[in-house]
Amino acid sequence: DTGVSQDPRHKITKRGQNVTFRCDPISEHNRLYWYRQTLGQGPEFLTYFQNEAQLEKSRLLSDRFSAERPKGSFSTLEIQRTEQGDSAMYLCASSSGPGQGGGELFFGEGSRLTVL
Amino acid sequence: QKEVEQNSGPLSVPEGAIASLNCTYSDRGSQSFFWYRQYSGKSPELIMFIYSNGDKEDGRFTAQLNKASQYVSLLIRDSQPSDSATYLCAVKVWSFKTIFGAGTRLFVKA
Numbered sequence: 001d002t003g004v005s006q007d008p009r010h011k012i013t014k015r016g017q018n019v020t021f022r023c024d025p026i027s028e029h030n031r032l033y034w035y036r037q038t039l040g041q042g043p044e045f046l047t048y049f050q051n052e053a054q055l056e057k058s059r060l061l062s063d064r065f066s067a068e069r070p071k072g073s074f075s076t077l078e079i080q081r082t083e084q085g086d087s088a089m090y091l092c093a094s095s096s097g098p099g100q101g102g103g104e105l106f107f108g109e110g111s112r113l114t115v116l
Numbered sequence: 117q118k119e120v121e122q123n124s125g126p127l128s129v130p131e132g133a134i135a136s137l138n139c140t141y142s143d144r145g146s147q148s149f150f151w152y153r154q155y156s157g158k159s160p161e162l163i164m165f166i167y168s169n170g171d172k173e174d175g176r177f178t179a180q181l182n183k184a185s186q187y188v189s190l191l192i193r194d195s196q197p198s199d200s201a202t203y204l205c206a207v208k209v210w211s212f213k214t215i216f217g218a219g220t221r222l223f224v225k226a
Binding site for chain 2 (some may be wrong): 031033035040041042043044045050055057091102103104105107108109112
């Protein structure tokens with residue numbers, strides 16, 4: 001399977017715990033995105049990488065959130081001291097390089113977080 | 117003002133009718149425009165993209181772009197029950213970030 005893969009698919013945690021999600025993008029894609037989606041809303045941009053460089057981070061993202069993409073391959077999204085408001089689907093997407101039609105995002109199946 | 121705005125719906129159309137979905141965006145520097153379909157419990161998948169003013173057709177789907185009005189639309193002809201989903205309008209802004217609208221829920225009645 002050469003699509004975007006995310007792990008774990010589901011995570012239930014208690015408030016205050018740390019969680020980490022992993023995303024493996026399509027191998028030839030140099031751009032990787034993290035989004036958060038809650039029920040009835042569209043995906044909300046969190047951050048994105050071009051290769052290993054984190055180029056933009058949403059102002060809505062608190063300091064409890066951190067993302068990395070070492071070596072420009074897989075990426076991790078860590079949430080520290082989780083809160084109930086962090087409960088959401090965390091979507092990873094990847095895309096190829098610049099170009100007007102090259103902005104198509106290929107999404108993984110998502111990692112659903114439930115904070116109790 | 118939200119960066120990408122859509123009517124949340126639901127939009128209900130009978131089978132075989134034309135479904136019309138609309139979207140407006142705020143950033144005049146936006147480069148490319150996308151329509152994604154999202155079934156319940158699934159991830160978004162691309163239907164079409166458009167970056168030039170005018171119409172672009174692909175099978176039963178037609179995307180329309182009017183940059184002067186900052187308006188994008190998607191027409192679905194001969195709507196089928198399998199088209200029932202949430203349709204997300206997405207805009208790639210100058211920084212190459214893609215911003216999504218909240219989505220419009222479409223129901224196609226058999």
